[in-house]
Amino acid sequence: MAEDFKGIVDRYGRPIAKAALKVEQAAPTGSGVRRHDALHPAAGLTPGRLGGILRASIDNDPESYLALAEDMEERDPHYAGVLGVRKRQVSGLDITVEAAGEDAASVEHADLVREVIERDGFEDELFDIQDAVGKGFSCTEIVWDTSAGQWRPKRLAWRDPRWFVFDQIDGETPLLRDAGQNVPLNPYQWIYHSAKVKSGLPIRGGIARAVAWTFLFKSFTIKDWAIFCEAYGQPLRLGKYDAGASEKDKQILLEAVSNIGVDYAAIVPASMAVEFIKADISGSHGLYKERADWLDQQTSKVVLGQTATTDAIAGGHAVGKTHDGVREDIEKADARQLAASLNRDLARPLVDLNHGPQKKYPRILIGRPEQIDITALVNNVAKLVPLGLKVGMSTMRDRIGIPDPADDEELLGAPKEPPPVDPPAGPVPARPKPGETEQTVHSTAGTSTRDAIERAAADMLADWMPLVSPIAAGLGDEIAIASSVEDVKALLAKRFEGLNVDALTEMLARSAFAARLAGEADETL
Incomplete structure (x- = not known):
């Protein structure tokens, strides 16, 4: 410290x-001054x-x-x-x-x-x-x-x-x-x-x-809306009495009508009647809601920069995105x-x-994590570090989201490669043929592991190269400057014109004949 x-x-x-x-x-x-007392300046707030x-x-x-x-x-x-x-x-x-x-x-x-x-x-x-x-x-x-x-x-x-x-x-x-x-x-x-x-x-x-200003205007709108609903949103309870009703009867009817709004129960004489008149609100009562919603939208714009994800508007999902x-x-x-x-x-x-x-x-x-292609990042670092690029280990851990290991934590490592196995000295022993013992095979095995077919293939390749070398010489450069497939076809056809077909045919025939004899004789040396 x-x-x-x-x-x-x-x-x-x-x-x-x-x-x-x-x-x-x-x-x-x-x-x-450092008290948690309550101040409420919003109560009775006016524009002034x-x-x-x-x-x-x-x-x-x-x-x-x-x-x-x-x-x-x-x-x-x-x-x-x-x-x-x-x-x-x-x-x-x-x-x-x-x-x-x-x-x-x-x-x-x-x-x-x-x-x-x-x-x-x-x-x-x-x-x-x-x-x-x-x-x-x-x-x-x-x-x-x-x-x-x-x-x-x-x-x-x-x-x-x-x-x-x-x-x-x-x-x-x-x-x-x-x-x-x-x-x-x-x-x-x-x-x-x-x-x-x-x-x-x-x-x-x-x-x-x-x-603050949208809050003030909205508070006025909500207050007026509440008064309007209180005055016109409830059904009218109308009590009727006969022309000869006394003042006492009128008082009983008034109390009954008043109690219906509170207790939802009242009794009146048979000569009296109570009528409920439905409150059919007409006019501009929707103005209060529209004004309050509009003020909310202005608040959303100020706070979030938009309204589509907070307020119900036309175009919903697409506008929100x-x-x-x-x-x-x-x-x-x-x-x-x-x-x-x-x-x-x-x-x-x-x-x-x-x-x-x-x-x-x-x-x-x-912030939100970057969308990093971890595979591409690791591959690029693996290729560039041998070329001299210096990359910090802590930086790489941060980029791929791996924390630093603890001092006593077991660490992962590359698997150890098995030690190379030296090939056995001398020729690989051949399998015994039918009627032979393993000892007989070992006594006749030589120093070469190639059979007759392999030797014939090697001899054929040795004879093949002098035949095709004149054709292949410089062929890659000429194909590189060709402008179309047709040009390449014409180039190859011209090259093959100089090929000695007779010599090639004779070489293939000799090789096939030698391989056939080796197979018939079971030759391995």
């Missing part, structure tokens, strides 16, 4: 304070109030805006659904660690980072870090554990974004609200993630800012930004605190 922190500074050039890292800087308190909340967030008072962003996720099921899909889609992607080099130290540093990201609950911690997608930024405190003599994250604690403001000069440096003061975040103790949904200041970069490409672009951008924040605020501090400052650090990569 790197006990000496001299020379270690964060990205702002601030030195590391060892003692400060062992204490939670932003733990919740019962008093002060919303405009004021958004302006105040730019003027370094973002608390109401951040509370509104939380309210929106709780009150609008559609916004909560699509935002959750976007955050879970990235936090659930494959995470790999790429070593800075092939040396032992680089591999050890990469293994250290892998150990941390493979902890149980790390995926949920990434989901919390992705809170920046909605609100524009997130601050996650690293709670360090040094009990085993090493620096390891015990957990990554999500902190309420309402506890933070930004530096008034640059508008980008996060500060912690603490007892009426705004203090800098301790170096190597925070993962600060700014989601670049749009260019601009972090407080203006979240999706919640754009969705087309729009999946847009979602893939957003996914890649979110994954790239998240990996950059983790490399800066998690991987580097982890290596520095345990091994000291390095020139190069391992890199965390987040």
Whole structure:
């Protein structure tokens, strides 16, 4: 473990304070600003109030805006659904660690980072870090554990974004609200993630800012829709009484009609009647649903970049497949930004605190695995390495998805080839013929293993080459420059004109005759 922190500074050039890292800087308190009290600015929200909340967030008072962003996720099921899909889609992607080099130290540093990201609950911690997608930024405190003599994250604690403001000069440096003061975040103790949904200041970069207006208008639409359904969606209960009914009779009838709507039971005198008139709604009652659906579609466009996979529209499946490409672009951008924040605020501090400052650090990569043809990759490497191509073993393991073996793990290896067997000295003994013993055969076996047929074939080849050599000489070059099959046929015909057919025929006849005699005589020598 790197006990000496001299020379270690964060990205702002601030030195590391060892003692400060062992204490939670932003733990919740019962008093002060770091309380989990509930603010609900969405209640009674009007266009004027919303405009004021958004302006105040730019003027370094973002608390109401951040509370509104939380309210929106709780009150609008559609916004909560699509935002959750976007955050879970990235936090659930494959995470790999790429070593800075092939040396032992680089591999050890990469293994250290892998150990941390493979902890149980790390995926949920990434989901919390992705809170920046909605609100524009997130601050996650690293709670360090040094009990085993090493620096390891015990957990990554999500902190309420309402506890933070930004530096008034640059508008980008996060500060912690603490007892009426705004203090800098301790170096190597925070993962600060700014989601670049749009260019601009972090407080203006979240999706919640754009969705706030659709949320406001949709809340008006849903409220009007509810009033309309309450007033016109129920059947009318009409009570009738005779002209001579007393006031007491009228009161009894009114109570009976009222109770029918609550208790679904009532009694009236025989002289009275209760009639139910069906609520046939006419007019523009469908406007409420159409407006709410249209506002949901705008929210889907902002969050996911499309509507086909979330909203029921014409063209369903085909349009959805087309729009999946847009979602893939957003996914890649979110994954790239998240990996950059983790490399800066998690991987580097982890290596520095345990091994000291390095020139190069391992890199965390987040994304879907590339479709790699493993067979082609291995074959190409096997062919190119003997030609001088240098390929790192760690790189190859990462590409084909095989982890580094443990020190005490049994390793696979190429099968050992059996030692070559020397051929037996002398001729191969022949089989005994009928009527002969094995001893007789051995006594007559010579030093040659070729029989008469093999010797005849060798003699024939020796005589054959002088006959065909004049024909084959230069034939390949002439065929190479031929322009058509007909040219090749003419070329071969011309070559065969010079072949001595009589000599070839005589040679074949002699060879056949010699082979026949050898066969009749059972000649083996």
